[in-house]
Amino acid sequence: MIKIAVLGYGTVGSGVVHVLETNKELIAKRVGDSIEVSRVLDLRDFEGDPIQSKITHNYDDILDDDEIKIVVEVMGGVEPAYTFVKQALLKGKHVCTSNKALVADKGSELLKIAKDKNINFLFEASVGGGIPIIRPLHTSLTAEEITDIKGILNGTTNYMLTKMADEGADYDVVLKDAQAKGYAEADPTADVEGYDACRKIAILTSLATGSFVDYNDINTEGITKITKTDMDYAAMLGGVIKLIGATHKEGDKIYTYVSPVMFNKEHPLAGVSDVFNAIFVKGNMLGDAMFYGQGAGKDATASAVVSDIIDEARNLNSNLGYTWDETKLNLADVDTMASSYFVRVKGDVKDAVKSAFAGVKLIDSVVDGETAFLTGEITGSELKSKTASFDVINIVKTEL
Numbered sequence: 079m080i081k082i083a084v085l086g087y088g089t090v091g092s093g094v095v096h097v098l099e100t101n102k103e104l105i106a107k108r109v110g111d112s113i114e115v116s117r118v119l120d121l122r123d124f125e126g127d128p129i130q131s132k133i134t135h136n137y138d139d140i141l142d143d144d145e146i147k148i149v150v151e152v153m154g155g156v157e158p159a160y161t162f163v164k165q166a167l168l169k170g171k172h173v174c175t176s177n178k179a180l181v182a183d184k185g186s187e188l189l190k191i192a193k194d195k196n197i198n199f200l201f202e203a204s205v206g207g208g209i210p211i212i213r214p215l216h217t218s219l220t221a222e223e224i225t226d227i228k229g230i231l232n233g234t235t236n237y238m239l240t241k242m243a244d245e246g247a248d249y250d251v252v253l254k255d256a257q258a259k260g261y262a263e264a265d266p267t268a269d270v271e272g273y274d275a276c277r278k279i280a281i282l283t284s285l286a287t288g289s290f291v292d293y294n295d296i297n298t299e300g301i302t303k304i305t306k307t308d309m310d311y312a313a314m315l316g317g318v319i320k321l322i323g324a325t326h327k328e329g330d331k332i333y334t335y336v337s338p339v340m341f342n343k344e345h346p347l348a349g350v351s352d353v354f355n356a357i358f359v360k361g362n363m364l365g366d367a368m369f370y371g372q373g374a375g376k377d378a379t380a381s382a383v384v385s386d387i388i389d390e391a392r393n394l395n396s397n398l399g400y401t402w403d404e405t406k407l408n409l410a411d412v413d414t415m416a417s418s419y420f421v422r423v424k425g426d427v428k429d430a431v432k433s434a435f436a437g438v439k440l441i442d443s444v445v446d447g448e449t450a451f452l453t454g455e456i457t458g459s460e461l462k463s464k465t466a467s468f469d470v471i472n473i474v475k476t477e478l
């Protein structure tokens with residue numbers, strides 16, 4: 079029997095216990111031994127729930143128990159998760175986590191400790207919820223130079239954008255709905271401002287490049303400026319708006335950003351709806367591959383955490399080699415990257431737009447008193463200088 083402890087009995091923590099109980103026998107068969115949750119750390123008590131007999135409020139009960147070989151951190155946030163995880167690793171306990179804030183911020187150090195101790199720090203559930211993406215990047219795509227990663231990495235905002243586009247639903251209503259379903263972060267600002275997707279694309283890019291990508295360096299824009307009118311324009315242009323975390327390699331430059339993008343309806347990411355996530359990966363030999371599935375929610379995320387528990391239980395005495403250099407990768411300035419944009423400016427200023435933007439495509443306005451257009455490919459700096467003399471309503475990157 080392999081004893082484990084779970085830190086945090088919230089949505090994901092209770093999901094982990096549920097998955098371990100539901101699939102107990104097949105998990106035991108796959109590991110070659112049974113897995114037993116022996117302790118659960120939480121500030122709260124759960125009277126009437128069988129889990130109560132395992133609840134502790136004192137982390138030392140877990141740290142000092144040499145029989146506990148694996149610690150499952152599903153508390154979220156950097157502290158106290160970081161302190162607890164580091165202490166566990168230094169004690170020689172394997173750790174797995176769903177906590178993208180922790181992995182993005184402290185992953186380099188924690189991976190190094192795990193390597194030095196010949197144990198594992200795994201984080202499959204930190205990106206894409208239940209979708210296998212960390213393990214494929216670490217094992218299946220190792221022959222590739224990854225040139226592009228483009229992902230719908232946040233379930234809450236994808237759920238919101240889908241409802242806004244399909245049902246004309248209000249932003250606040252769909253956000254509350256996503257929160258009620260357990261998709262959103264404790265503070266949903268992290269979802270709607272793109273901070274959650276930013277940490278996830280930082281993790282994927284660190285794995286793909288083998289160098290630490292600091293999420294603070296990633297140009298990040300969320301969905302708070304996207305309105306029903308933008309959705310109407312997108313529909314008119316045969317597109318949909320999605321929040322994307324992306325990395326693009328061009329020569330020796332690596333561009334990484336989080337931004338809403340208006341995709342053509344034929345693009346594989348355009349059909350990814352509701353809480354589903356998808357990660358589109360391009361390798362120099364493989365070409366395109368796409369990973370698709372439930373990106374948030376209790377059981378899907380817990381399933382990915384349990385896959386890490388199983389990997390650790392199967393490899394109690396070996397490090398699986400997950401790592402990236404601690405030296406920070408210098409990301410290229412996204413303002414030097416060429417993209418196309420959908421732009422709305424105030425007033426009927428078609429002539430001024432035509433003379434400012436070569437190759438511009440004017441669009442019929444869906445509301446009075448504004449001019450809408452599609453730019454050709456221009457850099458972010460060109461866009462800024464060319465739009466400076468206009469009263470801009472909104473700008474959305476396009477792949478139409």
Ligand code: HSE
Pocket residue numbers: 204206207231232233234235261262263269274373374375
């Ligand atoms: N708030 C996150 C999301 C949870 O909506 O995708 C999963 O990381």
